[in-house]
Amino acid sequence: MDDSPHTPSSDRREFFKKASAIVLGGVSTAVPVAAGVQFLLDPLGRKAGAGESIRVTTLDALPVDGVPRQFSVVAGRSDVWNRYPASPVGAVYLRRVVENKIEALHAVCPHAGCFVDYVAGQSGFLCPCHNSRFALDGRISDAKSPSPRGMDTLEVEVRNGNEVWVKFQNFHAGHPEKVPVA
Amino acid sequence: MKRLLDWLDHRTGVKKLTHEVLYENVPGGARWRYVWGSTLTFAIFVQFITGVFLWMAYSPSSQTAWESVYYIQHQMTGGWLLRGIHHFTAHAMIILLALHLMQVLIDGAYKAPREVNFWTGLVLLVLVLALSLTGYLLPWDQKGFWATKVTTNIVGISPMIGPAMQKLIVGGADYGHHTLTRFFALHAGVLPGLIVAVVVGHIYLFRRHGLTPKQPLRRRDAAFWPDQVLKDTVACLGVLAAVLFLIVRPRLFSADAPLGAELGAPADGSEAYSAARPEWYFLFLFQFLKYFPGESEVWGAIVIPSLAMVGIFLMPFLGQWKLGHRFNIGSLCALLLGAGLLTYLAYAQDRADPSYQLAVRQADQNAERVVTLARARGIPPTGALELLRDDPLTQGPKLFAKNCASCHRFDGHDSRGEVPTETHEIRTGETLAGIASTNQMTVQALRDLNPRLGDKLVPGEKLAVHPPPTAADLKGFANRDWIAGLLDSDRIVSAHYFGGTKFKDGRMARYVTKDVARFTPAQKEQLKEVIVALSAEAGLKSQAEPDRRDGAVIEKGRQRMTNDEMRCTECHQFHKPDEDATGPDLTGYGSREWLVSFISDPAHTRYYGKRNDRMPAFAQNQRLTPHSIELIVDWLRGDWHESPKDTLK
Numbered sequence: 001m002d003d004s005p006h007t008p009s010s011d012r013r014e015f016f017k018k019a020s021a022i023v024l025g026g027v028s029t030a031v032p033v034a035a036g037v038q039f040l041l042d043p044l045g046r047k048a049g050a051g052e053s054i055r056v057t058t059l060d061a062l063p064v065d066g067v068p069r070q071f072s073v074v075a076g077r078s079d080v081w082n083r084y085p086a087s088p089v090g091a092v093y094l095r096r097v098v099e100n101k102i103e104a105l106h107a108v109c110p111h112a113g114c115f116v117d118y119v120a121g122q123s124g125f126l127c128p129c130h131n132s133r134f135a136l137d138g139r140i141s142d143a144k145s146p147s148p149r150g151m152d153t154l155e156v157e158v159r160n161g162n163e164v165w166v167k168f169q170n171f172h173a174g175h176p177e178k179v180p181v182a
Numbered sequence: 183m184k185r186l187l188d189w190l191d192h193r194t195g196v197k198k199l200t201h202e203v204l205y206e207n208v209p210g211g212a213r214w215r216y217v218w219g220s221t222l223t224f225a226i227f228v229q230f231i232t233g234v235f236l237w238m239a240y241s242p243s244s245q246t247a248w249e250s251v252y253y254i255q256h257q258m259t260g261g262w263l264l265r266g267i268h269h270f271t272a273h274a275m276i277i278l279l280a281l282h283l284m285q286v287l288i289d290g291a292y293k294a295p296r297e298v299n300f301w302t303g304l305v306l307l308v309l310v311l312a313l314s315l316t317g318y319l320l321p322w323d324q325k326g327f328w329a330t331k332v333t334t335n336i337v338g339i340s341p342m343i344g345p346a347m348q349k350l351i352v353g354g355a356d357y358g359h360h361t362l363t364r365f366f367a368l369h370a371g372v373l374p375g376l377i378v379a380v381v382v383g384h385i386y387l388f389r390r391h392g393l394t395p396k397q398p399l400r401r402r403d404a405a406f407w408p409d410q411v412l413k414d415t416v417a418c419l420g421v422l423a424a425v426l427f428l429i430v431r432p433r434l435f436s437a438d439a440p441l442g443a444e445l446g447a448p449a450d451g452s453e454a455y456s457a458a459r460p461e462w463y464f465l466f467l468f469q470f471l472k473y474f475p476g477e478s479e480v481w482g483a484i485v486i487p488s489l490a491m492v493g494i495f496l497m498p499f500l501g502q503w504k505l506g507h508r509f510n511i512g513s514l515c516a517l518l519l520g521a522g523l524l525t526y527l528a529y530a531q532d533r534a535d536p537s538y539q540l541a542v543r544q545a546d547q548n549a550e551r552v553v554t555l556a557r558a559r560g561i562p563p564t565g566a567l568e569l570l571r572d573d574p575l576t577q578g579p580k581l582f583a584k585n586c587a588s589c590h591r592f593d594g595h596d597s598r599g600e601v602p603t604e605t606h607e608i609r610t611g612e613t614l615a616g617i618a619s620t621n622q623m624t625v626q627a628l629r630d631l632n633p634r635l636g637d638k639l640v641p642g643e644k645l646a647v648h649p650p651p652t653a654a655d656l657k658g659f660a661n662r663d664w665i666a667g668l669l670d671s672d673r674i675v676s677a678h679y680f681g682g683t684k685f686k687d688g689r690m691a692r693y694v695t696k697d698v699a700r701f702t703p704a705q706k707e708q709l710k711e712v713i714v715a716l717s718a719e720a721g722l723k724s725q726a727e728p729d730r731r732d733g734a735v736i737e738k739g740r741q742r743m744t745n746d747e748m749r750c751t752e753c754h755q756f757h758k759p760d761e762d763a764t765g766p767d768l769t770g771y772g773s774r775e776w777l778v779s780f781i782s783d784p785a786h787t788r789y790y791g792k793r794n795d796r797m798p799a800f801a802q803n804q805r806l807t808p809h810s811i812e813l814i815v816d817w818l819r820g821d822w823h824e825s826p827k828d829t830l831k
Contacts, residue, residue: 017408024415028422032228032267036235038260045259081246081253083560 053165056092059158062102068095068118068125068136070107073168092154092166093118093125095136104156104166105138111147113173125151148176204407206389210399212409215289218282219388220414221421225275226377228422229313232268237370240320242362245565247322248448252556252566255445266429266442272314273428274421276463279307280518287497287514290507291394297498299387302380304495309377316369318461322362323446324545328458330365331357332468336483357451447548448566457541459532466524469531490517540599551576554825578817581810582656585800589653589682603631604649610641622650622677652682653797659818660720660772662728665713671699684795689753690765697749708742712750715739720772724820743768755788766790777815782808 056071063069072088091107093116105125109116114129124141125134133142138151155167170181191197208216239258241250254261283303286292292300319330338348353360404410432439460468467487474482493513500506532538548570555569562568570576579597587596595601606617614635618625629635631646655678658664667673674694680686701709718729718736729736740757743750750756755763766789770776779786782801785794800806806814816822 014408017412021408021412021415024412024419028224028415028418029227031422031426032231035260035264035267036231039235039254039258039264040238042259042261078560081249081257081556081561082563084563 053155053157053167055159055163056104056166056168057094057164059100059102059162059164062094062096062164064096064099066096066136067120068093068105070118073166075168090168090170091115092168093151094156094164094166100158102156102158102164103137104154106152106154106169106171108152108170108173109147110149110152110171110173110175110178111145116151148174149178152178202389204405204411206392206406207403208393208406208410209395209403211401211404212413213396214413214417215285215396216393216410217414217417218278218285221417222275222278222282223381223385224414224418225271225278225421226381228271229268229275230374232264232271233370233374235264236268240366242320242366243359244322244357244362244449245563247320247362248445249556249561249566251321251323251445252553252561255440255442256553256557262440262442263429267425269443270425270428271421272317273461273463274425275310276314278421279310283307284514284518286394287511289394289396290501292498292510293501293507294498296387296391296394299384299391300498301495302384302387304491306377306380306384308491309373309380313369313373313377314461314463316365316373319365320362320369321445322449323549324449324453324455325444325446325458327357327449327451328455329460332458332460336479339480340484341480357449445549445553446545447552447570450567450570455541455545457538457545459528462525465528466521469524469528544598548576555823558823558825572813573822574813574816575822577810577813578822581806581814582817585806586656586814589651589796591651591655591657593657594655601648603646605644606647608639608641608643608645612639612641614639617645617647621647623648650682651677654679654683656818659777660717661722661725662713662717665717666710669694669698669709669713671695688793693749705747708747711735711739712742712748713739715743716768716771719768719770719776720819721774722772722819722821764791764793772819774812774815774819774821777818778808778811781806781811781814 052075054073054075056073061069061071070091070093073090073092074086075089076086077084077089093105093107095103095105097103107115109127109129109132111127111130111132114127116125116127116132116134118124119126122133123136125136125138126132127134127145127147130146132140132145132147134145134147134151135141138153140147140150152171154169157165159165172179172181187197236254239250239254239261241247251265254265256262286300286303315330315333318326320326334348334352337351338344340347349355351364353364429442433441459465467483470486471479471482474480497510497513501510503509551573552566552570555573556566559569579592582590582592583596583598583600586592587602591601606621608617614625614628618628621628623631628645628647631648635645668679671694673679674691675681675686680688680691685691698709714732715736716739717725718732718739721729742748743756744758750768751758751760751763753763753765754768756768766780767776780789783799784790784797785792785799790797798805800811801808
């Protein structure tokens with residue numbers, strides 16, 4: 001087995017050996033690295049459990065005269081492997097528009113995320129942080145309001161005649177568009 | 183490109199370094215026997231990569247360690263693969279270490295001037311074993327928890343400093359959060375750091391002294407690159423392929439077997455786990471310990487293994503002696519063979535041990551169950567153990583076996599497959615047939631239970647017997663079949679129902695054996711309606727569908743119970759208060775509420791009153807907590823969480 005160096009066939013064999021070593025070494029290294037990278041990217045494939053309907057209250061609890069009332073939204077919360085018992089996750093204003101028609105507004109100001117107050121005397125909402133003013137239906141009522149959009153409306157439905165269910169979602173604050181946090 | 187390289191080379195000397203790495207001389211050319219060192223370096227590299235990624239999802243505390251590993255294994259993309267690679271590469275390293283050590287010893291690569299390099303190799307061996315040991319605990323499952331407890335207890339018996347060392351390693355008097363944080367710091371920080379430092383030294387010394395070629399040289403010398411590198415990469419790929427095979431292996435035998443590394447049920451310090459074993463590469467030590475009873479344990483656990491280690495450390499000196507080299511090889515082979523034999527014995531003894539097999543089966547069931555529950559419900563903040571502790575399917579049989587099975591049976595056994603045994607002292611004049619018949623056993627069964635029993639009975643000697651049940655068999659309690667058996671004149675006084683109780687002579691037994699026995703065919707049909715109606719009171723999950731379907735029959739049966747035809751309400755109360763009732767209330771018979779109150783106090787006037795036969799009030803004197811009673815009841819009623827897959831089965 002004595003090959004004299006630098007014949008064309010031995011060059012070819014050398015090249016083949018080098019190429020094989022690089023490819024095989026590369027594969028061996030790539031497998032654990034690829035498994036790790038795939039694992040690392042796991043969060044990208046997960047969506048926040050946004051937009052689940054939550055039973056908030058009963059129809060009877062809403063005044064018939066159309067005055068909005070604040071309700072806390074109670075839901076279970078998940079954090080990776082943990083599921084926590086139901087606890088308040090946010091608040092909504094509910095208002096009877098007509099007999100069975102209800103409007104729901106997210107109680108958080110779309111400007112900077114403060115909780116908005118209902119001001120009975122002015123029949124509208126006022127954000128105590130930067131004085132944004134909103135009408136009963138959530139639209140900006142004062143042109144000087146710093147909020148980039150009106151209060152966020154939420155989907156609401158009455159189930160089984162008396163239960164009020166709200167599809168509760170959070171939206172990014174500070175943008176003119178209403179973009180869900182997902 | 184070339185200019186850039188030149189610039190870099192001028193600043194760093196990278197060209198010379200690469201040249202040294204790649205063109206090291208391999209005397210006699212590339213050979214397969216030189217690959218082991220490279221495969222070990224590769225394995226360490228794989229462990230670092232996969233370990234760091236696992237680190238990103240692992241959380242070391244006693245309420246999150248198992249939970250985070252569960253999430254890695256069962257929820258995260260490719261988590262089973264990543265964890266599988268890390269786990270089985272650790273196993274592969276043990277084998278590679280043994281091969282590397284053997285090759286070095288056989289080829290004489292440990293002799294002068296390579297002593298120090300040999301020792302650094304031994305230090306690496308110990309460090310890798312320490313990594314395996316610390317890593318075994320991190321998932322915080324039953325297996326790792328109890329096996330590691332044995333190890334730290336062994337530390338505790340070492341002379342003088344033992345107890346203090348144990349406390350330091352465990353991070354306190356008992357296992358808890360700090361055990362995990364300490365083990366994790368060792369596993370992911372201290373030990374890998376040491377490994378890197380020693381590996382650098384090990385490779386430096388190897389390069390300094392060069393390869394020890396196997397004589398005689400078969401070919402001309404060659405450079406490390408590309409011949410030896412190619413052989414090394416092929417070997418590394420082989421290791422990786424073996425690891426990947428081990429990850430998917432369970433699937434080759436069963437379509438729904440879990441992939442990758444095992445994850446047992448979460449660690450439970452309050453529940454002894456008799457299936458605890460170390461990983462296979464420590465089994466020989468585990469087996470070795472069995473031969474050192476009591477005080478002498480320190481010899482088997484510490485002194486002898488340490489002496490063996492010292493012996494290996496001294497091999498470079500022994501090797502200088504004329505027959506030293508052969509002696510060294512012989513000693514190592516003897517050690518490996520001995521370890522192999524002990525490992526075999528450990529496996530063989532476990533295979534022949536039914537109680538170990540039972541413990542493994544139960545451990546597997548718990549492991550599968552907790553994952554089913556975690557998937558369906560998520561894990562409470564107090565940890566996954568709560569899922570098992572609140573699960574009727576897991577706790578019911580255990581509670582039943584402990585608290586109920588001394589009188590009751592469940593399908594003929596104690597609910598876990600074992601029939602309770604008692605010892606019987608042989609009295610003068612007793613015959614085997616007599617003892618068998620009082621215990622309602624066959625003579626053969628009695629002989630099977632006492633294999634050492636001779637032909638002659640010696641008074642005063644003790645026999646194991648299965649005592650007959652002294653209360654009803656509760657499998658399927660209150661379902662249609664169970665009630666049909668109770669109302670069957672042939673069966674009510676059998677051991678399955680009232681046979682072992684004083685009720686076998688009571689009014690109910692009389693009613694069934696006398697009156698029901700003489701029922702006309704028409705009355706028997708009516709009785710069937712009563713059975714359906716009474717069983718519907720229980721609202722059993724398993725009968726939800728038939729109960730819904732048979733609404734009309736149930737209504738008819740209820741009427742028959744209350745009118746004079748069946749005479750149930752002569753003694754029993756049924757949906758109407760009746761102060762004169764003497765038998766148990768049949769309202770809601772077998773329902774959750776009924777059973778919980780019954781077990782809490784069977785002598786309550788609603789149930790047996792003064793007629794109660796020996797059954798204790800379990801809610802009194804803290805015999806059982808209300809929660810435990812509920813668990814037993816839910817289990818008896820077959821009311822536990824089932825995943826959609828379970829119901830398909």
